[in-house]
Amino acid sequence: MAGSAAERQLAAQLGQVRPETVDAYLAALPGARAAVLARLWRGLVHEPLPWIAGRVSSRDGVSLRLADGRLLHGPPSDPWATGTALARVELDGRPFDHPARLLTALAVPGGRRFATELDHSAASMALSRTAPDPAGPPATPWEWEQRSPDGHPYHPTCRSRPGFTAAEQLAYAPEHRPVVGLRLAPVAEAVVRGRWPAELRDGRFALIPVHPWQAEHTLTGRPLRPGPDAHPLLSLRTLDLGGNLHVKTALSVQLTSAVRDISAYSVEHALATSELVDRVAARLDGRLQIARTLAAAGDGTPELAAMLRQSPYAYAGAGEQVVPVAELPACFAPLPPDQRRDRIAGFARLAVGVCLDLLDLGVALEAHGQNLLAVLDRQGRTRRLVYRDLADIRISPARLARHGLRAPITGRLLDDDPTRLRRKVFGCLLTGVLGPLAGSAADLGTILEAATRDRPATPDLRALQADPLPVKALTLMRLTPGGDHWAQLPNPARLH
Structure with a gap:
């Protein structure tokens, strides 16, 4: 039964728009609560939360002593486990099976x-x-992006969509496989970078694609025109327009860790950043290709902007398919165990090598399950990688200079601090790519050992081999918004 406020609200809304699915929704609630509770428990056990005074592990689980003296107890927690569900945890002996009710009771x-x-x-x-x-x-490439219902494998707010009604989730979320009718906002004197397509112009007006949720909730009262139909991708606000073209819209809503928009800075520097990263990636002997930004336009505010990008699926050769890394576990799952381990090991060697080599050249990718894609041959072996969405990478001018390159941009993407650069790469690579493929600490250790074996002993490699490993503290970030927070996890590979 629907018990919480959000559950009751979605159930009532679903009864209005798709009553035949209400029973299925109610039946799915216990499993969904358990999946989110498991993600929350992972954060409570492994992140540096200031109100947890101590942690004690035993055969029957983990006990967390809170600063106020209360005791929180639950089962053992592997920080790299995926697909887990947790029936309950106990706070001073009182059981909780709903993550929201547990947080309310903690009163932190x-x-x-x-x-x-x-x-x-x-x-x-x-x-x-x-x-x-x-x-x-x-049947079509973008269908890879519409297969997973559960979202981020470690994030407690993996499916949080505040402000979205049941009807809007059904109409816009990729797992429901809708066709989304975009809107077009005519903008005179728009800031445009790159070649804005003729079909998105009307005289002196640039016609900027707008997500319909944004049109209905944040751009109300603005004159908008009907736009093209598109298919939503993993990030929900990025859609496939067909013709090997993707559009990233300024859907200003918080989905996991932050409110996403498209800043004036991103519009201004999008093409220069894309050209630089493409040029740097060309030094990796074809191992990495960049889905380049083709054009960007906006009115100077974060609420109205869009970017047009190459589709990463255009990089599939004969007999190949391009798969978002978030979907690789499902893609490899039907294989016999030996083949599955071989395919994962081959992908990991390539991904770790590409990320480390590009970092040495001066570009720190945010290579998580949405942004990184694998080009697979007919046997499921990874031949090369494709990267998309350069909005949150970091670029080191000092490292670029050592290789005879120069950063053609200024501002927030530039950073020479080695700790921050490595966190950007390793945090995403571990929690967005290798951890979900491994599914356990033991298997992640095996993957890391195989992926780093025989690589040149650079400072970046030594940092990856160091204990502990930096990962984003996803729970702490939601409790104290305003930037990235980090947890340090033991290195399961014991490489140093």
């Missing part, structure tokens, strides 16, 4: 807001799990 700073997000996450995950399972392999 930032907990009320975070509890609301957890409530949305569990309710929306249950709704996502009502989507029909895909039948067979994808």
Whole structure:
């Protein structure tokens, strides 16, 4: 039964727009709560939360002593486990099976807001799990991006979509496989970088694609025109327009860790950044290709802007397919165990090598499951990688200079600090790529050992081999918004 505020609200809305699915939604709620609770427990056990005074592990689980003396107890937690579900944890002996209710009972700073997000996450995950399972392999490339209902494998707010009604989730979320009718905002004197297509112009007006959710909630009262139909991708606000063209819209809504928009800075520097990274990636002997930004336009505000990018699926050769890394676990799952381990090891060697080599050249990728894609041959072996969305990479002018390159941009993307550069790369590579493929600390250790074997002993490699490993503290970031926070996890490979 729907018990929490978000669950009851989605159930009522679903009853209005798709009543035949209400029973399936209600049946999915317990599993969704357990999946989100497992992600939350991971954060409580492994992140540097200031109100946890001590942690004690035993055969029957982990006990967390809170600063106020209360005791929180739950099962053992592998920080790299995926697909886990947790029936309950106990606070001073009182059982909790809902992550939002647990956070409310903890009564910690930032907990009320975070509890609301957890409530949305569990309710929306249950709704996502009502989507029909895909039948067979994808018929079109973008269908790879519409197969997973559960979102980020470690993030407690993996499916939080505050502000989205049930009807809007069904209409816009990729797992429901809708066709989304974009809107077009005519903007005179728009800031345009690159060649803005003729079909998106009307005299002196640039016609900027707008997501319909944004049109209905944040751009109300603005005259908009009907736009092209598109298919939503993993990031929800990025859509496939067909013709090997993707559009990133300024859907200003918080989905996991931050409110996403497209800043004036991003519009201004998008093409120069894309050209630089493409030039740097060319030094990797074809191992990495960049889905380049073709054009960007906006009105100077974060709420109205769009970017046009090459589709990464255009990089598939004869007999090849391009798969988002987030979908590789499902892609490799049907293989016999030996083949699956071989395919994962081959991908990991390539991904670690590409990320380390590009970092040495001066570009720190945010290579997580959405942004990084693998080009697979007919046997499922990874031949090369494709990267998309350069909005949050970091570029080191000093490292570029050592290789005879220069950064043609200024501002927030530039950073020479080695710790921050490595965190950018390793944090995403571990929690967005290798950890989900491994699914356990033991298997991640095996993958890291194989992926780093026989590589040149650079300072960056030694940092990856060091204990501990830097990962984003996803729970702490929601309790104390305003920037990245980090946890340090033991290195399961014991490489040093």
